[in-house]
Amino acid sequence: MFKSVYQVATFRQTDAVVQRQVRTARDASRIFVRFSHRPILASNSIIKKDSTYPHKPREKLLSQGPSSLSEIELLALFLRTGTPGESASEMALRLIQHFGSLGKLLHADYQAFKEFKGIGVSKWAQLRACLEIARRSYIEELEQRNNLQSIGLVKDFLINTIGHKPYEVFTCLFLDPGNQLICAKELFRGTVDCATVHVREVLKECLDLGCSNLIVAHNHPSGELKPSADDLELTAVLAQALSFVQIDLLDHLIVSKNGAISLHEQGFI
Known part of the structure; x- marks a missing residue:
């Protein structure tokens, strides 16, 4: 039985609509699976990676x-x-x-x-x-104390301020007659293994600030805390120069990221 031209066109149109619906439904299913599948994998991955740290x-x-x-x-x-x-x-x-x-x-x-x-x-x-912020909190704690009788506090301050520096620095803690901190200043900066210290500049800062006592410190980036011959010579020269203007050198500390030593405690001052 032959279909009329009109019937053939209608059936073809109907077939095309059905095919499009099937393709559309199939594509939508694929899109849904593809996009809904990724978050599940990502979520499992995050949970697995964070399982080492169970507590926030x-x-x-x-x-x-x-x-x-x-x-x-x-x-x-x-x-x-x-x-x-x-x-x-x-x-x-x-x-x-x-x-x-x-x-x-x-x-x-x-x-x-x-x-x-x-x-x-x-x-x-x-x-x-x-x-x-941590460095300034140490300075604030030092400034608020009546004096600097605690060498442990001074060591902690210096370790956290210059102990980790990759180059040598020379720092001064300027003190009043009651050993209260006036200010802390980094006066000289050098290389990984040396820093040039000008005694004249140290004296000038002391006189400008009107300090009566002084603590100096420098760091050893290598981590070695043993004083060198140059360290001991500088300490002696600086102490003598300060005595001429009636300023006492209370201590010279050598600092690294691993700790600090006091030349006063070692008997060199």
Whole structure:
């Protein structure tokens, strides 16, 4: 039985509509599967990666205090977020491994940070700001004390301010007659293994500030705390020069990231 031309056209049109509906439904199903499948994999991946750190640092800090946090947790709390495919905790671990320690990370310059993927100038600036806040808090604590009888406090202050520097610096703590801190100043900066100290400039600063006593310090980037012959000679020359203007050199400390020694305690002053 033959169909009329009209009937053939109608059936063909109907077949085309059905085929389009089938293709559309099939494509929609594929799109749904494709897009709904990715979040599930990503979610499982995040859970698996974060399983090493079952407690969120912020909640742990609130319940147990900041001292309960590891270095990785403290840094993750600061970072807040990671990067796609990497949690804040994983990035914190990668940062510490990359720089070698938390202290080296905090004191790294921006050029070193540029080599690390995932951290920009904003985070680097925030880290340096945190370090400066800690440094100033030490200065404030020193200034608010009646005197500087605690050599331990002075050592802590110097370790945290110059102990991690990759080059030598010479710092002075200017004191009044009651050994109260007037101010702390970094007077000279050198290279990785030496710094030139001008005794005349030290005397000028002491007279300008009207100090009566002085504590000086310099760092050894190598980590070696043993005083060199030059260190002992500088101490003797500086003490003699200060005595001419009735200023006492109370101590000369040698500092590194690992600790500090007092030449007064060693018997050299």
